[in-house]
Amino acid sequence: MNLSETGSTTAAPAAGAGKTRKTAAARRIDPRHDPRTVAVLVLPFSVLYVAFYILPIAYAVWQSLFALERSGPMRPAVSVFVGLKNYASAILDPAFHRSLLNVLAYGLGPSALTVILGLVIALVIDARPNKKVAKLARAAVFSPFAVPAVVGAIIWGFLYTPDTSPLVDAARSIGWDLNPLAWSPIWTIGNIAMWTYMGFNALIFLSALAALDPSIFESARVDGASPLRIALHIKIPLMWPSIVLSIVFNLIGTLQLFTEPTALRTLSNEISSGWSPSMLAYAEAAANRYSVSATLSTLLAIVTAIVSFALLRLTVRKPRA
């Protein structure tokens, strides 16, 4: 590639620079201590990380402590420090409660199924009835992960709409009057997300399965344990770290649920503009209520951090217990 080319053209100056470096290295002996190189390697990312991860969070926290207030009916609105008042009103807001309940139901339903069925799929593929079939199934299961959530919602939107759906056609031909668009959004949205992410979860599990030492369950097999028992009692306990990892990923996905419901909203009346907490935060920002939006964003980040940190703690403890 280009790398070797530039390497050879810059060989002379690099060798010159190497000489000074060599004396420095000789003085310190250990090449693992080199603050200047570390700085060059670490700084560019760190600056961007501070700018686009840490600052926005700090800025949201700061914004959430202010509110627009008018001192009189004809006066312009000014930003006033209100302390934690925005949090108090967000926590008491019924719209926020509704969005949290939606996300909670989603987490216990489709999101949990994504992990459980992803695990089942991985175990079935790993059992390898036929190498070629297993390889194809692996590619098939994973392929929706490359489909943008917006496009996934567009495709399933058509498949939910009776006029354009082969599924509804098929159901009607056997006398089942199907109208998925009238179903609970938990499941119309959930199906799209399961379709997109289940394969990714299965892939994490497959990697974990591939890393297991086969001799462990070989002896169980010789002792007459069924494949199901081997899966339940040997494979799954050994896969525990990657199962928790996948739960954490799904949890983060659940709490920030935005794209699928937003895209499906153009078709379904069942989904309100503040259906999920992220949608609510977006709607507040779109209505120029920035401090409310910042409050919701901060709450979302705090809840996510607490829950996923607690879950990750669990993983670290579990295998050692």
Place this chain on the structure above:
Amino acid sequence: MNMIRKSQPFNLVVLVGISAYFVLPIWWLVVSATKTQGELVSDAGLFSFSTHFIDNLIVLFSRGNGQFGRWLVNSVVYAGIGAIVGTLLSAAVGYALSKYEFRGRNALFNIILAGVLVPPAALALPLFLMFSQLGLTNTIWSVLLPSLVSPLGVYLARVSVDAAVPNELLEAASIDGASGLRTFFAIALPLMGPGLVTIFLFQFVGIWNNFLLPLVMLNDAWLYPVTLGLYNWSGGYIQDSTLATSVLIGSLVSTLPVIVGFVMLQRFWNTGLSQGAVKA
């Protein structure tokens, strides 16, 4: 042995059934892209190919002064540049974390790792507020710059360096007088091959599929990535029913290359991902 053989036909049926659920919607998209607006409704079958693929493609690229082509280019720019630069940045930090000793190394790693748990949705709106203070919303930078940072990429890079770059090689390079940076570019990066492909692919797909950030940042339709463009079109079926055919074939055109690329590079990212899984 008997048990295993008995469970095999069952497994096979399960596998085919599962695969159908995942593949059929994509297959339906391919079939539908060949249909006219009328045929979408009158003949919704899964195998009823029609003959209007090329017509639909022409309409797709000529609609709205060639908006769609522009959106594709934008997505390639955002995802391509974002993922290439992002991968390099992640690789550099991951390498430093793995191979160098410096003050604050563990703290740095933990702070970056915490970033994996920060939901992008919680970042997008504050980023918008920040960028609007700077007057930078509705620019390429507002989408490109935040996309460069991938904490997960740093984690994967570190794991990949741990696994693929032996310390002895770096010591030898240092004895031969190679500078730290030169060792990184000429020795470590090539050795990280599969790991880099994994980081690049996941970041590329992440940016390509991103929706919230461009939705929040961009007003000008000429700056839209393809996801946001398709979303905007899909809101207009009611006013213009011919949009449906364009949305469908547009979805296909914007998605198929990514799926094919991903599946074809499978053997690379499988290695990269399994390194991460073993470590985790």
